[in-house]
Amino acid sequence: MTSPAPKVRLDRQHCRELLHQMIRIRRFEEKCAELYTQEKIRGFLHLYIGEEAVAVGVMQALLPDDAIVATYREHGHALVRGVSAGRILAEMYGKQEGCSRGRGGSMHLFDAATRFYGGNAIVGGGLPVATGLALADAMLSRARVTACFFGEGAVAEGEFHESMNLAALWQLPVLFVCENNLYAMGTALDLSESQTDISAKAASYNIASEAVDGMNVVNVEAAARKAASAIRETGKPYFLECRTYRFRAHSMFDPQLYRDKAEVEEWTEKGPIRRFTQWALEAGELHEADLQDIEAIVAQEVAEAVAFAEAGTWEPVADLMRHVGAERQP
Amino acid sequence: MTLMSYREAARGAIRDAMQADSRVFLMGEDVGHYGGCYAVSKGLLEEFGPQRIRDTPLSESGFTGAGIGAAMGGMRPIVEIMTCNFSLLALDQIMNNAATIRHMSGGQFHVPLVIRLATGGGRQLGAQHSHSLEGWYAHIPGIRVLAPATVEDAAGMIAPSLADPDPVLIFENALLYNDTAEIEWPVAADIDHAAIRRHGTDISLITYGGSLGKSLAAAEQMAAEGISAEVLDLRVLRPLDDDAIMATIAKTRRCIIVDEGWRSGSISAEIMARVIEQGFWHLDAPLARLCSAEVPIPYAQHLEMAALPSVDGIIAAARTVLGR
Numbered sequence: 001m002t003s004p005a006p007k008v009r010l011d012r013q014h015c016r017e018l019l020h021q022m023i024r025i026r027r028f029e030e031k032c033a034e035l036y037t038q039e040k041i042r043g044f045l046h047l048y049i050g051e052e053a054v055a056v057g058v059m060q061a062l063l064p065d066d067a068i069v070a071t072y073r074e075h076g077h078a079l080v081r082g083v084s085a086g087r088i089l090a091e092m093y094g095k096q097e098g099c100s101r102g103r104g105g106s107m108h109l110f111d112a113a114t115r116f117y118g119g120n121a122i123v124g125g126g127l128p129v130a131t132g133l134a135l136a137d138a139m140l141s142r143a144r145v146t147a148c149f150f151g152e153g154a155v156a157e158g159e160f161h162e163s164m165n166l167a168a169l170w171q172l173p174v175l176f177v178c179e180n181n182l183y184a185m186g187t188a189l190d191l192s193e194s195q196t197d198i199s200a201k202a203a204s205y206n207i208a209s210e211a212v213d214g215m216n217v218v219n220v221e222a223a224a225r226k227a228a229s230a231i232r233e234t235g236k237p238y239f240l241e242c243r244t245y246r247f248r249a250h251s252m253f254d255p256q257l258y259r260d261k262a263e264v265e266e267w268t269e270k271g272p273i274r275r276f277t278q279w280a281l282e283a284g285e286l287h288e289a290d291l292q293d294i295e296a297i298v299a300q301e302v303a304e305a306v307a308f309a310e311a312g313t314w315e316p317v318a319d320l321m322r323h324v325g326a327e328r329q330p
Numbered sequence: 331m332t333l334m335s336y337r338e339a340a341r342g343a344i345r346d347a348m349q350a351d352s353r354v355f356l357m358g359e360d361v362g363h364y365g366g367c368y369a370v371s372k373g374l375l376e377e378f379g380p381q382r383i384r385d386t387p388l389s390e391s392g393f394t395g396a397g398i399g400a401a402m403g404g405m406r407p408i409v410e411i412m413t414c415n416f417s418l419l420a421l422d423q424i425m426n427n428a429a430t431i432r433h434m435s436g437g438q439f440h441v442p443l444v445i446r447l448a449t450g451g452g453r454q455l456g457a458q459h460s461h462s463l464e465g466w467y468a469h470i471p472g473i474r475v476l477a478p479a480t481v482e483d484a485a486g487m488i489a490p491s492l493a494d495p496d497p498v499l500i501f502e503n504a505l506l507y508n509d510t511a512e513i514e515w516p517v518a519a520d521i522d523h524a525a526i527r528r529h530g531t532d533i534s535l536i537t538y539g540g541s542l543g544k545s546l547a548a549a550e551q552m553a554a555e556g557i558s559a560e561v562l563d564l565r566v567l568r569p570l571d572d573d574a575i576m577a578t579i580a581k582t583r584r585c586i587i588v589d590e591g592w593r594s595g596s597i598s599a600e601i602m603a604r605v606i607e608q609g610f611w612h613l614d615a616p617l618a619r620l621c622s623a624e625v626p627i628p629y630a631q632h633l634e635m636a637a638l639p640s641v642d643g644i645i646a647a648a649r650t651v652l653g654r
Contacts, residue, residue, distance in 0.1 A: 129427055
């Protein structure tokens with residue numbers, strides 16, 4: 001298996017792919033919000049709108065054998081990684097055709113086929129697990145990368161620091177991706193951290209670390225390719241802080257009292273899709289027809305996902321106790 | 331037959347497992363250069379090297395979570411947490427990940443992880459090193475909870491725990507490490523069933539871990555008084571072996587549970603509830619139990635001894651149940 005190139009090659013085809021993936025996430029999430037108001041999706045729902053460039057950029061640097069550990073705001077990561085929109089949506093419906101058989105829900109998407117290890121809804125809880133997946137790779141001499149996504153809120157958790165130390169101490173191939181959207185639910189970064197430069201925290205553990213404009217998909221991809229190449233070459237961890245912004249509320253229950261509309265407006269202006277589209281059109285890499293094309297393809301995919309979820313079935317209550325432990329032989 | 335200590339038995343079984351399967355490794359605080367807080371892993375670093383006898387920083391959550399990840403990544407880790415009191419720092423990983431990932435993923439992922447923890451009081455180590463939390467862990471679906479009380483089980487439970495596709499927690503009562511016994515090697519043990527350690531007809535003493543020895547001593551003394559006590563060693567606290575519990579109740583019709591955990595919401599309470607649910611009509615007398623006093627374990631020896639179940643306490647409770 002050849003490794004992804006350490007640099008981005010921005011030809012027409014690739015530009016279209018990046019935009020397509022970001023729009024897939026955006027439209028999928030918009031549909032989720034709509035389905036939530038219709039009570040098709042219940043529980044907590046955390047949308048990735050505004051942050052699409054991070055998942056899309058980072059995934060370009062990963063291979064099928066690599067592993068992903070994500071958070072409760074992980075629909076976008078699962079989509080780009082290759083979990084079908086239908087299976088993700090069916091999961092949120094609670095149907096057994098869902099990617100976790102309806103046992104997980106929006107916050108716990110899992111998929112063995114794409115090595116997608118969830119969907120962790122304890123802030124910081126995924127970092128030690130990612131460290132362990134990488135430990136297995138190191139001990140079994142497998143040149144794989146484990147990409148671990150988490151928000152800047154996780155940085156205050158002890159598990160963050162324990163994992164940084166372990167990964168650096170044992171030289172484990174983890175790509176730590178901090179999605180810094182400035183708010184841990186409703187608490188701003190400068191209200192929760194004495195040191196707000198997050199990449200500096202990773203650097204203090206002797207981990208190669210950089211901060212990148214997380215609203216720019218090309219910057220994210222470039223940084224991720226460089227990081228993943230370094231990890232494959234050295235086996236050591238790498239830390240990317242992607243500075244981004246969540247356009248929507250934290251979850252569907254959040255009246256957003258902690259930030260003002262002007263700030264949201266300002267970030268919306270530099271939205272990842274808007275900015276990349278503008279650039280690609282001006283550079284002549286993409287044309288209006290491409291945009292219409294992408295929207296049509298995505299609309300079709302989302303419609304099919306909804307149909308798939310609607311047609312899904314409920315797991316029989318008789319199966320309630322399954323999947324707690326291995327089904328043991330008598 | 332070989333004479334060995336509980337400590338040596340555990341070490342021997344870990345060594346055998348590591349020789350048999352290159353995926354098995356041990357990690358935890360001071361397992362390597364120090365030789366293990368309770369010297370269980372002494373000498374293994376020299377034999378297997380620092381990759382497989384892996385000293386960790388004081389990061390219980392971090393290295394337990396790393397064990398979970400490594401298990402899902404194809405390894406067979408044994409994580410040693412120095413005492414179960416420290417395991418509370420790793421409770422997030424044990425409960426929210428190890429016990430839960432199989433279910434949350436709809437059965438796609440599983441966590442073949444073994445965690446060994448020292449447990450129990452009686453050594454004047456005070457309230458932060460002396461508690462018995464195994465009954466508490468037995469509350470959690472998705473994990474298996476073991477309490478090896480004999481030298482044989484200290485060795486024999488290791489291999490089947492490593493073979494279990496799901497997380498297994500092994501609570502080793504620290505007072506047992508110096509116990510010795512003549513045993514056949516290798517030891518084959520199951521991790522499903524309770525075991526009768528002494529047969530009797532008048533009353534059942536249902537116990538586990540560090541209280542087994544006390545229960546056997548009490549049974550021996552009672553025999554001199556003409557009371558025939560049966561001693562059931564639970565061995566497995568989750569899932570409980572209901573059949574074995576109901577069988578001994580059906581035989582003796584009287585029962586005392588001896589449990590080093592605190593009384594309220596304890597494994598002893600769970601056993602009593604199950605006896606009421608499943609064995610009520612077998613009973614000739616109210617159930618009784620001996621638990622630790624509901625106090626953080628004190629340092630002063632006389633107070634600590636008063637807080638823990640004792641041989642005298644078991645005998646007194648038995649007399650009450652028997653109406654003697």
